[in-house]
């Protein structure tokens with residue numbers, strides 16, 4: 001669904017820019033001059049959509065979230081469904097972290113999660129929560145990945 005909206009946005013974006021510029025490039029189109037305001041609006045609209053597009057691909061997929069601290073445990077649920085959401089987890093050093101991996105994706109790609117820096121390699125049960133605990137001693141960025149290193153997330157220790 002989201003993918004469809006994105007590609008539609010792309011299409012509209014490029015068509016918008018292309019059609020707005022066409023009258024300047026070919027003689028046959030000169031006669032049906034559109035008001036400059038409309039051309040500008042269409043061009044800007046197109047560029048805006050392309051911009052939104054880029055933003056989506058570059059930034060929106062990184063969803064960062066701070067782990068909730070309850071009774072000395074920094075806890076957070078991570079949805080495992082075509083990737084990890086959130087995929088940037090912010091925690092404090094020197095305190096137990098519990099990441100609750102809720103795996104909804106049946107693909108074997110995501111059946112395992114690895115956090116090499118903490119020597120963790122854990123199988124995730126489908127449609128279940130698998131808690132993973134560790135204590136990050138030093139601030140830094142610690143990557144976690146699926147078994148094949150295709151999907152990634154980061155634990156940012158502050």
Ligand SMILES: [Cu+2]
Pocket residue numbers: 108109110146147148149150151
């Ligand atoms: Cu994988």
